[in-house]
Amino acid sequence: MNVDGRGAAATDTAGLEVLTREECLRLLAEAPIGRIVFTDQALPAVQPVNFTMLGTDIVVRTSPESKLAQATRDTVVAFEVDDYDVATRTGWSVMVVGIGHAVDDPEERAVLEALPLRSWAPGPRSHFIRIMTDIVTGRRIPRRP
Amino acid sequence: MNVDGRGAAATDTAGLEVLTREECLRLLAEAPIGRIVFTDQALPAVQPVNFTMLGTDIVVRTSPESKLAQATRDTVVAFEVDDYDVATRTGWSVMVVGIGHAVDDPEERAVLEALPLRSWAPGPRSHFIRIMTDIVTGRRIPRRP
Numbered sequence: 001m002n003v004d005g006r007g008a009a010a011t012d013t014a015g016l017e018v019l020t021r022e023e024c025l026r027l028l029a030e031a032p033i034g035r036i037v038f039t040d041q042a043l044p045a046v047q048p049v050n051f052t053m054l055g056t057d058i059v060v061r062t063s064p065e066s067k068l069a070q071a072t073r074d075t076v077v078a079f080e081v082d083d084y085d086v087a088t089r090t091g092w093s094v095m096v097v098g099i100g101h102a103v104d105d106p107e108e109r110a111v112l113e114a115l116p117l118r119s120w121a122p123g124p125r126s127h128f129i130r131i132m133t134d135i136v137t138g139r140r141i142p143r144r145p
Numbered sequence: 146m147n148v149d150g151r152g153a154a155a156t157d158t159a160g161l162e163v164l165t166r167e168e169c170l171r172l173l174a175e176a177p178i179g180r181i182v183f184t185d186q187a188l189p190a191v192q193p194v195n196f197t198m199l200g201t202d203i204v205v206r207t208s209p210e211s212k213l214a215q216a217t218r219d220t221v222v223a224f225e226v227d228d229y230d231v232a233t234r235t236g237w238s239v240m241v242v243g244i245g246h247a248v249d250d251p252e253e254r255a256v257l258e259a260l261p262l263r264s265w266a267p268g269p270r271s272h273f274i275r276i277m278t279d280i281v282t283g284r285r286i287p288r289r290p
């Protein structure tokens with residue numbers, strides 16, 4: 001349960017509001033940019049990407065030769081979106097941990113090709129990464145009274 | 146060399162502009178929020194934090210009991226900042242890979258306590274993480290002509 005019996009948002013030990021899975025998926029669907037966390041030559045790596053959702057899955061387009069394509073093939077990755085306001089020092093973040101799949105099946109590719117997803121980066125982007133939202137967590141810094 | 150002989154910015158194989166270390170450190174110094182990438186129970190994790198720079202080191206304040214404090218103690222972490230513009234579909238990102246240190250030395254703590262760094266999240270934040278900018282890379286999506 002992320003919401004206590006009185007309907008108030010739950011807070012974690014650090015005093016941050018805990019977001020429900022539904023709230024996290026809604027925020028994911030609205031975010032233009034997310035960040036994929038993967039491993040590159042045994043070191044942690046993180047790269048921003050634009051993306052879209054297909055149901056509850058995250059879909060990213062990249063070049064088949066990219067590090068990202070190579071490093072997210074049937075591997076656990078993290079994916080993060082956030083937004084914050086410097087003036088009020090508030091913000092929220094959502095993190096997904098799930099399996100990244102390289103989409104090779106022609107029928108599945110055809111479905112993803114039809115999505116309104118064009119990579120912001122230049123060049124051909126014929127490789128699709130699909131990330132399952134197995135674990136979804138989110139936090140919000142509440143406004144001070 | 147990140148800049149070719151004609152003074153133009155170098156581009157990577159994906160067509161993105163490659164930022165110099167100096168440019169990356171300047172962007173890091175101006176960013177209010179970054180994201181620390183670490184490992185939590187053998188899974189990738191990423192958490193946004195506000196931070197400041199001390200020379201070329203990244204300094205973050207958190208609670209000593211936090212996952213972040215536990216998971217970044219003398220361990221390699223990644224740290225990412227970015228900014229993007231949805232209208233023009235342009236943006237940049239900088240990634241640091243370096244050792245995260247828990248600051249236990251009283252003299253070093255005193256220096257960090259004097260920095261203008263207050264955590265956005267509520268609650269006491271007496272633990273300092275200092276991340277060396279050992280590897281610094283950055284990319285920019287250029288504007289289309």
